[in-house]
Amino acid sequence: MSLTQRIAALITLVLILTALSIAGWRLLTPPPLLLQGQVEAREVHVSSKIPGRIATLYVEEGQRVLAGNLLLELESPEIEAKLRQATAAERAASAQQEKAHTGARREEIRSAYNAWQTAEANATLMEKTFARIQRLHAEGVVPAQQKDEAEARMIAARRTAEAARAGYDMAQAGARQEDRAAADALVAQAEGAVSEVEAYLRETRLSAPLSAEVSAINAEVGELVSPGFPVVSLVDLEDTWVTFQLREDLLPRIRMGTLLPTRFPAMGEGLYTLKVTHIAAMGDFATWRATRARGDFDLKTFEVRARPEKPVPGLRPGMSAIVIWENLSSPEGEEP
Template sequence: MLLLVGAALLAFVIWGFWRAAQPPVPYFQGQMEARETDVAGKVPARIAQVHVKEGQQIEAGALLVELDSPEVRAKLAQAEAARDAAQAQADKAARGARPEEVQMARLAWQRAQAAADLAETSWKRVQSLYAQGLVSAQKRDEAQTNARAATAQAQAARAQYDLAASGARTEDRSAADAQTRRAAGAIAEVQAAQAETQLRSPVSGEVAKVLARVGELSPQGVAVVTVVDLQDQWLVLNVREDDLPRFAMGQRFTGRLPALAGRTAEFEVFYQAVLPDFATWRATRGSQGFDARTFEVHARPVAPIEGARPGMSVVVEGAV
């Protein structure tokens, strides 16, 4: 009996030494991450209303926060006034002179033409009398000059009438149309800024953080709400390069989530990247060799993990 007990004790001691001599079981610990979207305003404004709470499930396009910006409203009013003025100028250029102005120009031309005809008739009469020696050369020259001046005035009046009848020049109409388009562009720019006073979620997910408070000033580009997409989660592991073959691209492995009562899930590696030098673990040899670098490995669950949330630990044990 004592012999059997001694043999059993010896076998247990031998097994303990053998177990102690075995290399430790590989053990890796990482944590779950998820896609987060920070929603921030493009214009500085004061927070008027907050429509969501932390933990709330929302769809893409949901209204998160309303901002109040008197400056944007004032710029919109200015842009609309500039548009109206430009449109009035374009309408004026397109329509040309008023009918009354055209009528006045036509009558002025007719009056000038009548005066020119009379001056031409007088010149012909004086020329005939001069040929008969009844008037002096001075009188003939004055009549000729008056006829020429009256003809020039009639031509100028006709040009004024043609100008009024044809309306604005093509260049003037083009310039007026360009001013109208410029004003419309300014309005579109201000309307785009006004639309940014209503912050909407670009993605579906869960509201993770609400940093906005009614009455506070929201600076430009500072996030006021963070939305996390729980459908887009992955595991992050820091792996020394001599263990990296266990987590090759496309490799699948099993991890355990202690926060979910030890539930296991299968993951697939889709990303590897070396960490900076300060993350080096240790030298492989004391006298020569190289330093073992650390790599960041991302692995996505093969199937959705119900209840998994960012920050939960994932333990990977044993050989992959």
């Protein structure tokens, strides 16, 4: 074998040994630990307190809406009928209140006054008649029976005059304080009923409680929806976070405020910084189960949430988030 062949064989052998060493190193070296999370956002489900049929939808899925924008209208003939009933009851109560506070009409007062004056004149006549009969009885002209009858008619006429005077005073004074208070209470009750029905009627017009994007419309025009049914779902893309499920043996390197260098595959290779804002107080399901009866134990999972330190344009719920564990710095004052 020539020298050139020997050198070529030696180089080939070195290359083979090098390749085997690299392959062995890669087999023996564990791959980097990747933490995968999912982007979430605040979601609001818009529903009504009353049943109704959808009359109009003003939005479409994917549409951006501002707080206060009208989303849909419901039609509810029953609520409209109740409003008419409550309004009529309020008018009737107001009329009773006005009557109680105004008192008797001028015609009623004049009639009561005339009745009193008539009774007073009759009582005066009866008194004069009794006085004459009493003198005649004293002279022995009329019997005692006639005197007693005249006295009884005089007393009855006086009582009638007093009753007529009381009726006149009552007509002038108007209703009693208790009647006025009762009329006021009836008006307040009727107004409360109207306010309640009007509040229900406002529930037929549903508006956006915040500026967000329409993520789902769960019913169509003409469908009957029940109270509490989420007709429109809104998602606030400006209020997003990433949720990770971490094994408990990884928690020592996570604290509130820990910064996580994160990559979103849907947004390229750029790195974004997330800040841990929530660590679950209680562990959830077991991520890893022990296989040996001794010297091993189950590892629970804890939910960890982290928010972007700066707004990330284009970030949407459901996107994956990747954190390389080796790139994570240890909490301050601790060894990795």
